[in-house]
Amino acid sequence: MAAREELIILFDEMGTALELLGANAFKVNANRKVARVLEDMTEDLTPLADDPAALQKFDGIGKSSAVKICEFLTTGRIQDHQALLEQLPDGLLELLNVPGLGPKTIRNLWEHAGVESIADLEQAIADDALGDVPRLGKKTIANIADSIEFMKKAGERMPIGRALPLAERLIEHLHAKGGVGQVEYAGSLRRGRDTVGDINLLATCDDPAGLIEHFQSLDDVDKVLLAGDTKCSLRLGLGMQVDLRVVPTEAFGAALMYFTGSKEHNVTLRERAIKSGMRLNEYGLFPDDGQDTPPQDRGITPAAAATEHDIYAALDIPFHPPELREDRDELDSVPPLVTIEDIKAELHAHTTASDGHLTLKELVVEAKRRGFHTLAVTDHSRSSVQANGLDDDRLRRHIEAIREIDAATKGIRVLAGSEVDIHADGSLDYDDQLLAELDIVVASPHASLKQDPAKATARLLAAIAHPLVHIIGHPTGRIIGRRAGLSPDLHALIEAALEHDTVLEINANPQRLDLRDIHVRAATDAGCLLAINTDAHTDTHFDFLRYGVLTARRGRLGPEQCINCWPAKRLHAWVASKR
């Protein structure tokens, strides 16, 4: 594991340990914040081992944390971390993963019933041994038992490729009831994260109680976790929690903003509101009159509430699209971001010649139907045997067929390409003479994806520097939730890509999303060119574009640096420049 990943775990654990020990909540948060800042970093930490001042430049890392990070980089451990964990039984931290159990309750269980782990807790429940624990009644105990059962069968976070279609079906279900106005999904799904932990829905309705009732009539409801006047949480059988909030129409924007988060972005906005003498909550942005009772309960008219745009404007902050609400940047400027409508070319797609499901002709028809001015046909190369990769002769005949269909088709340029394997040593799967016959080359790693970082870096650098290569396809080879993929030195790749005018791909397949958001961000900041490709193997795969675009936007990518957005002439000239 890389140092950065270990540090994320250590700071998270320090926060958790402090919480269980009853430390100051702000101190707890400060440690968690350091973990979050580390999550968003792509820099190599090794050179900073004796430079705490450089670490303190990152917002949220103060002197104390910087010294701890340096201690870890030098010695491989943090003494304070070890000292904290020694004060707690080994199993206590895992109890925080039980939904409904917070630090106070866990401390309570530990002190009054000797519970030190999930196993202890299960045993104590079975033995009916929790009677003496204060503020712990029968209902709470039953809920805890249920949560533990649920944890055992619940899966990981759900990939966005499953969560987004599910959310759209849930919204359809809500619209089936009469009197429903707006319905939107919020949360990390709306922010476009590559995986989501739950689904948040927001609705307006002239009969909130009726809608809450109707919501519970969904198929596949495993448990109703809570159901109030305006709020309802369900657990679906497939292990996903879904929350619905019914809100007033006039406050829909405030609620949407609030439930879209991120939590950190919301906190930053509220702090900004306070500095401007205002108060922000899910009902709107109100003048702050210093009273404790919430302004919406006193009939105060908000300065803004109906739309998100109104609220950002009233705060004098540029509108932030959901993808940029991760609190990674200052609030003062928002760059132009790529949109689905900007994408005019698909530069990575497969046909029945290798492992695709569309014939060459069907693929071209589909790309044209989608309004693209350019399509690159990039079937697999010979080493991808499992994908029916093309040997030299088959590739030459395929190139001929592509040239013919290009000449015969009006309204779209069809490029003869290949998705060429990058071997473990960095060499490519066809010789240079054959590569030169192709219009466009996407070079991708497919095998040897457990290489150590140094080898992976050298491998990818060789492909980036190859004069006949245009694009590096799914550079790390990760499969979300299944395979970590390569961990190359990203900044070295970015530097080389700039030098050799090579493009890095954002593979839009929701199982991949590779490069991922923070990688895109680093590449965008450096001035790199990127491509958003669907890697289509059938017609519906073109719909993956939205996932790639969300990832790109999270990385602050604009249309200027995304070659799929370029006009045909400019794109074709760039493609030709590598020949």
Place this chain on the structure above:
DNA sequence: GCCGTTTTCGGCCCGACTGTTTTCAGTCG
């Protein structure tokens, strides 16, 4: 523990819901 365009000390976001309680603590998002 972190931070500062009034601050190097004294703040640090806000509300819904539940369960265990007679007025509120804890959890969650």
